Amino acid sequence: MMQEDYLMRQIGQLAQMLARVFRLRTNGEDAVAQTECARALRDVFGCEPDFLALLDPAHVLETLHLTSKTPPGTPLRELAAVVADLLDEYARLEQAAGRPAAAAPFLAHAQAIRARVELPGTGSPLP
Numbered sequence: 023m024m025q026e027d028y029l030m031r032q033i034g035q036l037a038q039m040l041a042r043v044f045r046l047r048t049n050g051e052d053a054v055a056q057t058e059c060a061r062a063l064r065d066v067f068g069c070e071p072d073f074l075a076l077l078d079p080a081h082v083l084e085t086l087h088l089t090s091k092t093p094p095g096t097p098l099r100e101l102a103a104v105v106a107d108l109l110d111e112y113a114r115l116e117q118a119a120g121r122p123a124a125a126a127p128f129l130a131h132a133q134a135i136r137a138r139v140e141l142p143g144t145g146s147p148l149p
Contacts, residue, residue: 037104040111071128082131082134
């Protein structure tokens with residue numbers, strides 16, 4: 023129960039960061055948005071995005087403790103959805119900065135997360 027409460031708080035915090043990143047990017051504040059997104063990814067993975075980009079998708083999935091048997095409606099699946107959206111946002115910001123090759127690993131990680139837990143769609147669910 024305590025672990026579930028912790029995960030739910032973490033999901034809420036990450037969702038708020040994702041909303042902030044989206045607003046910043048929408049308002050043309052890409053540099054600030056990328057800094058915020060990098061902070062959120064550091065909170066999740068414990069490393070800088072540059073290092074995260076070097077990891078293979080399987081390691082990213084292992085870090086999140088995601089398996090194909092993670093039941094629907096669990097906090098881990100909700101966490102996976104928010105993390106996948108953060109990775110997509112970071113990739114968008116890399117692309118906007120003229121670094122499409124740097125965006126590719128983040129897109130691959132987001133896709134791997136969604137495929138592992140069968141999450142629909144890609145990209146931020148925010149309007």
